[in-house]
Amino acid sequence: MEGEKPEALKPEIAIRCAKAANLLYSLKCVVNRSLESATDNDIKARNAMKKAVADLKMELVKERMKSKSIKFCSLAEFLLQVMIVLLLWILCLMLAFEFQFV
Numbered sequence: 001m002e003g004e005k006p007e008a009l010k011p012e013i014a015i016r017c018a019k020a021a022n023l024l025y026s027l028k029c030v031v032n033r034s035l036e037s038a039t040d041n042d043i044k045a046r047n048a049m050k051k052a053v054a055d056l057k058m059e060l061v062k063e064r065m066k067s068k069s070i071k072f073c074s075l076a077e078f079l080l081q082v083m084i085v086l087l088l089w090i091l092c093l094m095l096a097f098e099f100q101f102v
Contacts, residue, residue: 093099
């Protein structure tokens with residue numbers, strides 16, 4: 001190629017440019033097709049993801065409500081136990097000091 005004349009290189013360069021242009025065009029078509037199909041798939045994936053997120057939010061709300069209910073019940077149970085202990089303590093004190101009911 002180094003010994004060839006510049007006039008002989010022109011058709012070869014033109015052929016290479018045409019091949020490169022043809023390759024770029026075919027790649028562009030493939031990319032456009034993949035983008036179109038990707039957008040359909042993306043829309044489906046987004047909708048599925050939105051549904052999954054909504055389901056997870058609902059599950060989270062349910063779990064929070066269960067947690068609050070459990071906390072309330074445990075607090076009520078604790079207060080009931082404290083009241084029973086206090087009542088038993090008062091009863092023991094009344095029996096120890098022989099308190100007479102009027």
